[in-house]
């Protein structure tokens with residue numbers, strides 16, 4: 001399937017918006033405006049944006065701690081994301097969750113997770129609902145290479161397989177779990193081979209190729225609705241440290257720079273210009289729009305009220 | 320005496336013990352070159368190499384069970400679980416295996432392992448990275464539970480934990496890692512026996528029983544009250560299991576007023592156990608006021624820093640509780 005101009009525009013804009021969101025968030029950290037930590041996905045924008053853009057609202061996703069691209073891909077509102085990042089009442093979690101827990105049920109995001117592999121059983125359950133209720137939708141479960149070594153990964157893939165649940169397991173392989181390279185945490189190079197253990201289909205894709213990811217996700221959705229779960233591995237790289245505090249002694253600058261050469265946004269931009277779908281000026285204009293959108297988001301967040309301690313017991317239990 | 324941080328004290332205890340006993344090894348996520356999420360093990364990989372300081376995959380259940388299995392067969396493993404919240408993933412092996420294997424095998428096995436893990440809120444890490452889950456492990460016979468409040472205690476207690484022949488859950492306090500205190504020179508091999516509380520400040524009008532990060536807060540409150548002529552005793556229990564019951568009972572008898580403070584949620588918290596212990600003892604007849612508990616609010620730890628600071632006992636709320644007892 002060839003992507004339309006509109007679809008290309010959406011992908012380019014969302015990836016650019018995500019990059020801008022995170023670069024701005026990093027500056028807010030440096031300015032001392034944020035308490036806590038954050039995990040950035042700079043360099044990995046194509047993964048979440050490529051997978052989530054072709055989904056419908058009724059398709060669910062479960063996100064990771066490194067999931068701004070997944071949220072923006074699924075059309076989350078950057079104003080409320082930024083407000084949550086700054087701990088404000090108007091944020092997605094009323095300032096109680098922070099960016100490790102952003103969720104927007106109205107667009108189908110069942111939430112980001114602070115626990116590595118914590119989303120896999122949840123996604124399996126969401127897919128159970130979809131199957132049980134006779135929906136024609138799927139659940140996409142994001143997790144990292146490091147998460148693929150947790151028991152929850154193995155147990156979830158197996159359960160989803162035996163029950164043929166409509167879940168697409170998407171492993172964002174950025175080669176590291178914190179400081180630990182996958183060659184120290186698993187004895188395989190291609191994580192998608194693990195699918196075979198559970199009798200499900202596994203594929204591995206270039207995680208910086210947003211167009212292919214988009215196309216393959218559409219095919220995967222059809223496949224999953226018919227046959228049950230599938231494992232899609234997206235091979236990519238995180239440019240920044242694991243979190244705010246990371247001296248990155250475990251990798252070389254050369255390695256990081258090599259991956260920066262393969263920037264998913266630049267790659268898409270070059271393609272759009274090569275194929276004469278957009279002009280340089282049009283793409284620059286889209287970037288300016290994204291920059292403005294994030295500026296507005298920061299203003300929205302900064303002008304939002306702090307949550308009140310009087311509401312602290314709200315939402316501990318449902319009424 | 321020289322001053323070092325709480326984190327350094329922990330690192331020194333591990334390193335000194337590893338130099339003493341070749342069968343002590345250390346494993347966990349990102350403890351090698353990275354030095355641990357809080358930098359506690361910085362330098363250890365360089366000194367001991369990858370046989371004895373092992374980075375593991377992200378697999379808490381297997382790490383913990385692997386430590387238990389190795390402990391039953393000649394090693395003395397130290398395990399680091401990056402955040403105490405992730406003890407929940409290790410719980411099966413910790414609770415059903417490590418804690419039980421001596422008893423259920425009729426005394427044939429010993430499980431000399433230490434599970435080190437940082438607990439507590441205050442870092443803006445929100446619901447899943449800020450809990451104080453010590454009551455969970457205190458409830459399990461077969462486990463010992465330690466929570467130090469000073470660099471001196473951390474070093475001496477961790478050495479004792481490593482030499483102990485039982486599984487010890489050693490819960491560190493994130494917000495204390497960078498605090499400094501006096502600790503003897505590296506060669507001075509001191510040990511603090513598990514099961515001995517420490518009177519951090521003597522007093523005669525009221526006893527605050529506490530541990531971990533709440534100890535410095537209780538001391539601050541005690542100091543403020545002493546300016547007003549009220550003498551508060553602050554007892555740091557240091558080891559929750561085994562618990563120094565005698566020290567608590569005799570202090571309660573002496574002052575007649577007891578306030579128990581901890582960061583963990585009040586409901587089902589360890590403070591209930593301490594209150595019950597005092598109420599069950601002869602100290603009951605010496606009490607001038609009901610025993611009072613002050614724990615964290617029964618809510619998950621929120622992200623927003625103002626909220627986060629207010630869901631655990633503060634100097635203000637401890638002061639208020641003391642006033643209610645006087």
Ligand SMILES: Cc1ncc(C[n+]2csc(CCOP(=O)(O)OP(=O)(O)O)c2C)c(N)n1
Nearest residue numbers: 066114115116144145146147176177178405
């Ligand atoms: C159960 C659990 N163990 C450890 C951690 C600490 N931690 C947070 S992210 C992370 C690395 C995760 O690696 P990966 O799954 O590859 O995702 P990435 O960070 O690379 O996106 C670790 C160890 C955690 N949050 N949860």
Ligand SMILES: [Mg+2]
Nearest residue numbers: 144145176177
């Ligand atoms: Mg990774």
